[in-house]
Amino acid sequence: MKKIILLLFALWFSSCSVSKKVISKNREYSPKKVIRNINKATNQINYLQAKAKVSFVNNNKKKSNTVAYRLSVNEKLWVNATLGAVRILIDNDSIKYYNKLERNYFISDFDFINDQIGINADFGILQNLILGMLMQKLEFSSYFDKKEGNYIFKKEIEFGEKKVESLIHVGASDFRIYQQSFTESNNKFIVFYSDYKKLKEQYIPTKIRFINNGDESFNIEIKSFSAPEKLNTPFKIPKNFKQTNL
Numbered sequence: 001m002k003k004i005i006l007l008l009f010a011l012w013f014s015s016c017s018v019s020k021k022v023i024s025k026n027r028e029y030s031p032k033k034v035i036r037n038i039n040k041a042t043n044q045i046n047y048l049q050a051k052a053k054v055s056f057v058n059n060n061k062k063k064s065n066t067v068a069y070r071l072s073v074n075e076k077l078w079v080n081a082t083l084g085a086v087r088i089l090i091d092n093d094s095i096k097y098y099n100k101l102e103r104n105y106f107i108s109d110f111d112f113i114n115d116q117i118g119i120n121a122d123f124g125i126l127q128n129l130i131l132g133m134l135m136q137k138l139e140f141s142s143y144f145d146k147k148e149g150n151y152i153f154k155k156e157i158e159f160g161e162k163k164v165e166s167l168i169h170v171g172a173s174d175f176r177i178y179q180q181s182f183t184e185s186n187n188k189f190i191v192f193y194s195d196y197k198k199l200k201e202q203y204i205p206t207k208i209r210f211i212n213n214g215d216e217s218f219n220i221e222i223k224s225f226s227a228p229e230k231l232n233t234p235f236k237i238p239k240n241f242k243q244t245n246l
Contacts, residue, residue, distance in 0.1 A: 028173050034171075039134070041133070043073065044200065045199065045200065046072070047228050047231045050222050050223075050226075051066065051225075052220050052223060054066075070231045078231075078235065092122075095113065103241050110122055120159040132177045134177075138153050142154060150178055166180065166181065178193050187213060188214070
């Protein structure tokens with residue numbers, strides 16, 4: 001069951017990328033123009049709901065699940081799996097989970113997620129990852145390399161009290177983020193974004209992969225999504241459920 005929960009938490013990183021114009025892939029722009037555009041990018045979606053297939057690979061063993069999730073920007077993330085038997089609610093202060101099949105529940109702060117991904121995150125940082133947003137604006141001095149049609153920018157950022165080395169891969173022709181990696185001491189967390197589709201005026205990656213220290217791999221494939229005007233996120237831990245540790 002713990003692996004299923006890790007799958008659902010990993011889903012949080014799959015939502016949407018930055019808002020940007022449709023750019024012809026036949027033309028590559030200069031690093032300065034890419035920096036200007038990525039720095040100006042802002043999220044245009046307030047509410048997002050989606051259905052996705054999520055798979056987890058560890059020690060060559062693969063598990064998968066189909067989930068539904070709803071994101072209210074700056075407020076909360078709601079995840080529903082196993083026909084409503086498993087639910088998760090993440091907000092600015094806490095992470096809550098209950099399982100009707102096992103009749104238990106779990107409540108924690110962000111330390112639980114931080115232990116899984118190895119960086120000192122909070123709701124705002126995780127939301128930036130969800131939206132494919134930069135942690136901090138780029139400067140031209142951040143330019144590091146070019147590889148496979150992407151400009152690579154290297155920047156030291158702060159997660160809480162920790163300084164983390166970040167590498168951001170941005171498309172030279174479309175200004176989309178295709179990879180973000182975060183390294184602190186011996187820990188390395190990488191997010192890959194691919195196969196973008198448009199929702200309103202925003203492009204959303206529909207295939208996402210996460211690798212933590214090269215050992216664990218989360219893969220997410222979004223099957224459908226929409227941007228409603230409002231969201232319902234029902235969550236109430238049933239009575240007589242026992243608290244558990246994950």
